[in-house]
Amino acid sequence: MFVENLGIVLALTGAVLSALLAGIGSAIGVSRAGKAAAGVCTDQPEQFAKVLILQLLPGTQGIYGLLVAFIALSRIGLLGGGEIAALTISEGILYLLACLPMAFVGYFSAVAQGNTSVASMAIVVKQPTQAGKAMIFPAMVETYAILALLISILVVNAI
Amino acid sequence: MSVMPMQRVTICALKKNKKDILNILQRTGTIQINDIDSDDSAFQKADTSENVIALTKKIQVAEQALKIMQQYQPDEKSMFSSLQGRTIITVEEYQNKSEKSDEMYETAERTVELARKVAECQAAVINPQNQIEALEPWLALDVPLNSSQTKSTASFAGSLKGAWTLNEIYEKLAQLDEENSFDAVSVEIINSNKNQTCIFVTCSKSLAAKIEESLRTLGFTPPSVTYDVAPKHAVDELNASIKKYADDKLAYEEEIKGLAQQKESMRFLVDFLNMKKDECEVAKNLIQSKNTFYLEGYILKEKAPKLAKCLNSKFDIALDFVDSADEDTPVALKNNAFVSGTESVVESYSLPASNEPDPTPVISIFYYFFFGLMLGDFVYGLIMFLGCFIMLRKFKNMEPGTKKFLRMFMYCSISTMFWGAMFGSYMGDIVDVVSANWFGNKVTIPALWFVPLNEPMRMLVYSFAFGLIHMFVGLGMLGYKDIKNKQYLDFLYDVVFWYALLIGLILMLLNTSLFQSMAGMSFTFPPVLMTIAQWMSIVGAVGIILTSGRESRGFKRILKGLYGLYGVSGWLSDVLSYSRLLALGLATGVIASVINQMAAMLGTGVIGTILFIVVLIFGHAVNIGINALGAYVHTNRLQFVEFFGKFYDGGGKTFKPFAANTAYYKFKEDLE
Numbered sequence: 099m100f101v102e103n104l105g106i107v108l109a110l111t112g113a114v115l116s117a118l119l120a121g122i123g124s125a126i127g128v129s130r131a132g133k134a135a136a137g138v139c140t141d142q143p144e145q146f147a148k149v150l151i152l153q154l155l156p157g158t159q160g161i162y163g164l165l166v167a168f169i170a171l172s173r174i175g176l177l178g179g180g181e182i183a184a185l186t187i188s189e190g191i192l193y194l195l196a197c198l199p200m201a202f203v204g205y206f207s208a209v210a211q212g213n214t215s216v217a218s219m220a221i222v223v224k225q226p227t228q229a230g231k232a233m234i235f236p237a238m239v240e241t242y243a244i245l246a247l248l249i250s251i252l253v254v255n256a257i
Numbered sequence: 258m259s260v261m262p263m264q265r266v267t268i269c270a271l272k273k274n275k276k277d278i279l280n281i282l283q284r285t286g287t288i289q290i291n292d293i294d295s296d297d298s299a300f301q302k303a304d305t306s307e308n309v310i311a312l313t314k315k316i317q318v319a320e321q322a323l324k325i326m327q328q329y330q331p332d333e334k335s336m337f338s339s340l341q342g343r344t345i346i347t348v349e350e351y352q353n354k355s356e357k358s359d360e361m362y363e364t365a366e367r368t369v370e371l372a373r374k375v376a377e378c379q380a381a382v383i384n385p386q387n388q389i390e391a392l393e394p395w396l397a398l399d400v401p402l403n404s405s406q407t408k409s410t411a412s413f414a415g416s417l418k419g420a421w422t423l424n425e426i427y428e429k430l431a432q433l434d435e436e437n438s439f440d441a442v443s444v445e446i447i448n449s450n451k452n453q454t455c456i457f458v459t460c461s462k463s464l465a466a467k468i469e470e471s472l473r474t475l476g477f478t479p480p481s482v483t484y485d486v487a488p489k490h491a492v493d494e495l496n497a498s499i500k501k502y503a504d505d506k507l508a509y510e511e512e513i514k515g516l517a518q519q520k521e522s523m524r525f526l527v528d529f530l531n532m533k534k535d536e537c538e539v540a541k542n543l544i545q546s547k548n549t550f551y552l553e554g555y556i557l558k559e560k561a562p563k564l565a566k567c568l569n570s571k572f573d574i575a576l577d578f579v580d581s582a583d584e585d586t587p588v589a590l591k592n593n594a595f596v597s598g599t600e601s602v603v604e605s606y607s608l609p610a611s612n613e614p615d616p617t618p619v620i621s622i623f624y625y626f627f628f629g630l631m632l633g634d635f636v637y638g639l640i641m642f643l644g645c646f647i648m649l650r651k652f653k654n655m656e657p658g659t660k661k662f663l664r665m666f667m668y669c670s671i672s673t674m675f676w677g678a679m680f681g682s683y684m685g686d687i688v689d690v691v692s693a694n695w696f697g698n699k700v701t702i703p704a705l706w707f708v709p710l711n712e713p714m715r716m717l718v719y720s721f722a723f724g725l726i727h728m729f730v731g732l733g734m735l736g737y738k739d740i741k742n743k744q745y746l747d748f749l750y751d752v753v754f755w756y757a758l759l760i761g762l763i764l765m766l767l768n769t770s771l772f773q774s775m776a777g778m779s780f781t782f783p784p785v786l787m788t789i790a791q792w793m794s795i796v797g798a799v800g801i802i803l804t805s806g807r808e809s810r811g812f813k814r815i816l817k818g819l820y821g822l823y824g825v826s827g828w829l830s831d832v833l834s835y836s837r838l839l840a841l842g843l844a845t846g847v848i849a850s851v852i853n854q855m856a857a858m859l860g861t862g863v864i865g866t867i868l869f870i871v872v873l874i875f876g877h878a879v880n881i882g883i884n885a886l887g888a889y890v891h892t893n894r895l896q897f898v899e900f901f902g903k904f905y906d907g908g909g910k911t912f913k914p915f916a917a918n919t920a921y922y923k924f925k926e927d928l929e
Contacts, residue, residue: 151886158887162840165847230605234897237890241834244891248717248840255713 101187106174108190112197113170116250120163120204120243127156127212134216138223148222148229152215155236159208162247166200170254189257196253203246211239259615261589262558263912265581269551270574278572279536279915284348284924286916287564289587290554292542300544300551305537312534315362319530322365323523325372329510330517342654343923351924354525361519361526368516368523371509378506385495391481392495394448394455395488402491403483411465414447414457418476421446421454426475433471442468455480528919539915555587555912586611588909596621598665601658606897607907614738616905620896623727624665627895629672630723631841631888633709634849636684637881638673641666669888679706680842684877685849690857695866709842716839718776724835724899725763728828731903732756738904750804758797759828764790798822831899837891845884852876 100107135149170193174185185193214236221232266288270278282288293302332338346354395402395414402414417426426444441464447455456477460468469477484491543552556564561578568574588608590600592615599621609615632638645667649660677683681704693699709716736752739745766772768782768790782790801824806817856872859865901907917924 154883154886155890158883161848161883162844164851165844168847168851228605230601230893233890234894237894238898240891241837241894244837244840245833247844248836251840251843252713252717 105185105187105190108187109170109174109185109193110176112194112201113167113174115194115201116170116197116204117160117163117167119201120166120208121160123205123208124157124160124163127159127208127210127215128153130209130212131156131215131219134219138219142223142226145222145226148226148232149219152218152222152232152236155215155233155240156208156211158240159204159211159243162243163200163204166197166247166250166254169251170197173254173257192257193254196250196257198250199246200243200250203242207239207243207246211236211243214239259591260609260611260613260909261591261912263555263581263586263589263611264558264561264578265553265586266556266561266564267551267553267577268568268574269549270568270572272545272548272550274572274574275540275545275550276536278568278574279539281567281571282915283532283536283539283917284351285564285567286914287560288554288556288915289913290539290542290552290915293544293551293553297544299546301546302542302544303540305540308537309534312530312537316527316530316534318369319362319365319523319526321372322368323520323527325368325513326517326520326523329514330520337648337652340648340652340655340659342652342656342659343919343921345654345925346922347925351922354522355529357522358526358529361522364516364519365523365526368513371513371516375506375509375513378502378509382499382502385499388482389492389495392484392488392492394453395480396492397447398457399487399489400457401483401485401487402480403485406462409462410441410459411462412457412459413465413469413479414455415472415477415479416453416455417472418453420449420451421456426456429475430468430471433474524921528917528922531919532917535915535918554915555581557589557912582611584610584612585910587912589912590615590617592617592621594664595668598661598668599624601661601665602893602896604911605893606901606905608909608911609905609907610909612742613906613909614734614741616734616901619730619734620900621668623730623900624892624896625668625672626723627727627838627892628669628888629674629676630720630838631891632669632673632845632884633676633680633842634682634684634845635674635677636687637845637877637884638670638675638677640881641670641673641885645670676842678704680704680846681708682846682849684873685846685851685853687849687853687873690853694857694861709839710846712777713839713843714775714777716842717836718778720835720838721832723838724832724895727835727895727900728831728903729756729759731900735904750800750807754797754800754804756797757793758801758825761790761792761794761797762825765794831902834899835895837895841884841887841891844887845880848880848884849877852880 131153135153138145138149174193218232218235222229268278282290394416398414400412406412423444423446426446430442430444441461443459445457445459447457449455458468458472482491486494543550545551556578558578558580565576565578568576588611590597590603590608592600596618600617602624603609603615603617603620629638645663648655649663649667655663681702683702686701689699689701707715732752732755736748739748739752764782764786767780768787773779801822802815802818804818805821805824806814809817852873856869856876859868859872
């Protein structure tokens with residue numbers, strides 16, 4: 099019984115990992131940036147909008163993770179109440195592998211981006227007119243999350 | 258549509274007119290005044306630092322007063338109040354008001370003093386309140402707390418820890434009474450609870466010290482507060498003083514509320530003082546002799562004749578204008594409405610140097626294009642468009658920076674609508690979901706082009722193609738710059754060779770089966786074209802190796818040339834970077850679909866429909882916010898890294914005219 103369902107279990111593990119790890123990473127990143135943002139606002143409340151944007155930047159990985167999980171689930175047939183497709187074990191492994199880039203790159207890039215956002219807040223504090231530049235540095239980190247998202251989506255779609 | 262031509266201006270005029278001239282310059286904001294070094298014995302710099310310090314103090318007082326007034330009489334702020342812009346004031350109004358600035362300053366000082374007094378009153382009641390609390394247990398006692406005495410008896414008050422009964426106290430005292438002499442003792446319990454027992458002890462004078470010592474071994478402590486009157490009276494006195502402070506505070510607060518009616522003039526005062534301070538700071542930069550002064554600065558060329566006319570008609574003055582375009586010249590941009598929105602993008606990277614072309618027009622087209630691709634939803638675009646459009650129409654007086662920003666988003670939203678229709682995305686798949694669940698008949702608005710989620714590889718190829726066009730235009734900009742500066746050889750080495758190499762390589766790549774199977778396309782180029790492509794890339798590569806190290810000699814030159822050729826890998830990673838166009842576009846659409854699906858799970862009944870709408874509004878609002886932010890940031894990145902990296906140096910200094918840097922009022926005065 100278990101072996102019969104192993105394919106779907108593996109596929110589901112992949113989808114869950116993608117949402118799980120990327121989500122945890124984003125939560126850590128956003129909370130780090132949020133602490134720094136709160137510190138900025140105690141002294142310069144007028145910078146609220148700028149630091150809020152910086153805080154939000156590491157949050158996207160969680161959304162990407164959700165996205166990959168969602169696409170994987172809908173491909174497996176677990177969403178929308180239709181019939182669940184029977185998956186072979188090797189198909190399950192393929193889904194699992196497809197989700198891994200988003201899961202791992204999502205986690206680490208979100209944490210790293212959170213740190214970069216914290217550093218960028220110093221720019222907002224000391225040079226409020228340069229906030230545009232402050233936003234670019236964390237966005238650089240996000241590039242790799244986007245690449246991981248892309249490859250995960252392409253692979254899931256290709257299975 | 259470009260960098261504005263600048264002129265260097267020098268002004269020499271009579272000292273008695275200095276203030277008036279500076280005021281006109283400040284109100285019209287036309288000249289950026291330079292700091293002049295003077296070794297001349299006739300011309301000296303005026304030292305205005307004392308005035309600046311005095312004015313800075315005054316500004317602090319006025320700002321503090323304004324803050325206090327706002328606490329007592331908050332502004333009715335709407336969500337969009339920041340869009341309203343500064344109030345317009347005419348020169349006459351300004352002059353009338355500035356005559357009253359001394360009065361205003363007195364009001365400001367009074368307000369600050371009153372606020373200080375209010376704070377003092379608040380602090381002053383804390384001590385009596387604590388004392389009342391300490392006296393509370395003693396209220397039943399009708400003699401003063403500091404022990405009173407008669408001819409032969411002494412009495413004292415104090416508390417024991419914990420709850421005690423009279424008998425327990427007498428018993429303990431009896432146990433401690435070694436000489437059996439405690440006969441004339443009376444203990445009275447004033448108040449008792451589980452934490453402490455307040456007692457009043459009366460005894461013969463000779464025993465007083467001994468008894469007190471005995472009680473101390475039981476944990477007896479004298480009261481923390483002492484008064485010469487009975488506790489009840491003391492509390493009354495304290496309450497009276499608290500009431501007095503409260504009354505005072507109320508009176509002060511009433512006065513502040515009265516003064517807060519003059520909030521507007523306080524705003525004026527803050528602006529007025531700030532302008533004065535700026536004037537003093539600028540006055541440091543000009544030099545003066547006994548009767549004349551002299552200043553140097555930059556002015557926009559188009560404003561120069563007007564300024565000359567205006568000043569010549571009012572004063573005896575010598576003005577001189579010279580064209581200026583060296584690297585010290587500050588830079589100001591001027592573009593039409595469509596382009597100027599993205600000026601802030603260029604500014605946040607770096608302004609073009611004064612001899613460099615303004616990249617904003619090219620940026621703007623790609624900016625709107627890519628932003629739309631990344632957000633890519635018709636309804637989202639429509640919502641953003643309506644929001645920006647209505648705000649732009651409603652708040653005509655908004656500050657130029659805000660206006661440009663909104664205008665940029667307005668054009669971005671038009672592009673978003675366009676791409677939404679091309680990709681068939683209307684709030685994700687809202688039409689499908691509503692029609693299938695509520696009307697039982699699934700309707701899909703067909704995409705005008707194709708649906709990226711169904712054909713991701715096709716979209717990826719187009720993303721790379723858009724990216725290549727973007728970067729080729731960037732390389733073209735480098736060529737334009739070289740030709741404009743008459744560096745024709747640089748144009749050949751840095752632009753033509755690269756075009757040859759890249760186009761040759763791309764043609765060869767397109768012809769491979771690997772690429773065609775990945776992209777799902779199939780075509781073959783004629784062999785002639787392939788030969789041309791091969792030769793193009795060979796000529797380009799050899800040219801780059803030979804020329805990109807041209808400032809070095811010998812062996813080093815070839816090494817540098819090879820390193821230059823290695824730049825191809827940079828182009829490859831740059832192209833891959835455009836895959837974000839696909840990824841972010843998919844993200845918007847898929848998240849929107851998730852929201853729709855979750856909302857539709859609530860059923861199609863009346864309650865389900867209402868909840869459906871609530872979930873939709875909330876979910877899509879969040880989705881627009883997050884994805885518009887993503888599109889904004891990543892479009893910026895594509896411009897800054899991939900596009901600017903090809904040609905743009907920047908490093909221009911911003912033109913910062915000496916102007917009224919006010920927070921609340923602005924002048925309606927233009928040079929006639």
